[in-house]
Amino acid sequence: MSTVSLSELRRALRNIPSDDLPDLCIRLARYKKENKELLSYLLFEADDEPEYIRKIKIEIDQQFKELNRSSPYLAKKNIRKILNFTTQRIRYSGQKRTEVELLIYFCNKFRREAPFRNNLIIKNLYLRQVLRIKKTILTLHEDLQFDYGEEVKLLE
Numbered sequence: 306m307s308t309v310s311l312s313e314l315r316r317a318l319r320n321i322p323s324d325d326l327p328d329l330c331i332r333l334a335r336y337k338k339e340n341k342e343l344l345s346y347l348l349f350e351a352d353d354e355p356e357y358i359r360k361i362k363i364e365i366d367q368q369f370k371e372l373n374r375s376s377p378y379l380a381k382k383n384i385r386k387i388l389n390f391t392t393q394r395i396r397y398s399g400q401k402r403t404e405v406e407l408l409i410y411f412c413n414k415f416r417r418e419a420p421f422r423n424n425l426i427i428k429n430l431y432l433r434q435v436l437r438i439k440k441t442i443l444t445l446h447e448d449l450q451f452d453y454g455e456e457v458k459l460l461e
Contacts (some may be wrong), residue, residue, distance in 0.1 A: 339393070346397040357404060360408050361394045369418045377421040384430060385420060387411070401444050405453050408438045412460050435460050 307335070309317075331440045334341040350357040368387045373379040391411050412434050421427050435457065442453050 326327050342393075354398065354400065354403060357398065359404055360423075361391070361407060365391060365407075365411060366439060369414050371390040372418065372420070377427065378423045380420050381396055381424070381427050381430070384415065384427065388430070388434070402449065403442055405438055405441050405445065405449075408441070409453065409456050409460070412438070426444070 318326075330344060346357070350360075365387060368383075368390065372383045372387075386452045388411065391407050395407055398404070412431065414423075415431055415434075419427065419431075422431075436459055438453075438460070442450050442457065445453065
């Protein structure tokens with residue numbers, strides 16, 4: 306079975322009666338956790354972005370508390386898991402400002418609580434996120450660029 310393009314899916318969805326759309330969404334959400342999480346974000350959290358960001362920050366805090374500090378390998382694995390969680394939540398939002406805010410928060414938390422910061426792999430993971438923040442900041446409004454730019458200077 307071949308996958309059709311997004312434009313074809315869009316056209317097909319326009320032809321489906323509106324009464325059948327909730328059933329399709331529920332069926333889609335049933336098969337993958339990410340689909341369910343995205344649908345939850347769109348239905349319940351997309352209207353209040355600051356609250357969504359606050360909840361994610363709380364979850365990041367919790368995950369850093371549970372960070373395995375016994376070896377660099379396990380610490381790196383856990384940090385990547387936290388980063389994947391953060392990146393996934395950023396994708397749900399799709400807003401550059403949310404991306405910058407969450408990545409800055411992740412990096413600040415990383416600097417304060419991550420063990421083995423002298424480990425080359427862990428250090429590079431951190432530096433890549435700082436570069437990602439800088440790249441994303443360039444797409445924001447000038448005022449926001451200045452505000453977030455100050456925070457990024459503290460990360461370096």
